[in-house]
Amino acid sequence: xxxxxxxxxxxxxxxxxxxxxxxxxxxxxxxxxxxxxxxxxxxxxxxxxxxxxxxxxxxxxxxxxxxxxxxxxxxxxxxxxxxxxxxxxxxxxxxxxxxxxxxxxxxxxx
Numbered sequence: 001x002x003x004x005x006x007x008x009x010x011x012x013x014x015x016x017x018x019x020x021x022x023x024x025x026x027x028x029x030x031x032x033x034x035x036x037x038x039x040x041x042x043x044x045x046x047x048x049x050x051x052x053x054x055x056x057x058x059x060x061x062x063x064x065x066x067x068x069x070x071x072x073x074x075x076x077x078x079x080x081x082x083x084x085x086x087x088x089x090x091x092x093x094x095x096x097x098x099x100x101x102x103x104x105x106x107x108x109x110x
Contacts, residue, residue: 046083046084049081049083050078050083052081053077053078053080053081053083054074054077054078056081057076057077057078057080057081059073059076059077059080061073061076067093068090068091068092068093071090071091072090075088075090
């Protein structure tokens, strides 16, 4: 995840209250709807926890302003905030084959 802003609901000052009201869980006879409401509530709670963690958790390390180090910083912030996640995933995001054609040409000339 490169942009924690994606976990925030943007709709003005009353937006979170409106969203919470939409996701209010009212158990009924429809088990599928109950499941969806519980899942929606879990996602809403987790997204609020992640947004708060990113906003409030400071790290003791200075991270370089590149994608991979910033991803590690985000993971460190979520761990420090005790976000209940068992696995975190970050990606390096480079292509090993970007210069393959040039290297192949050099190799074949010799």
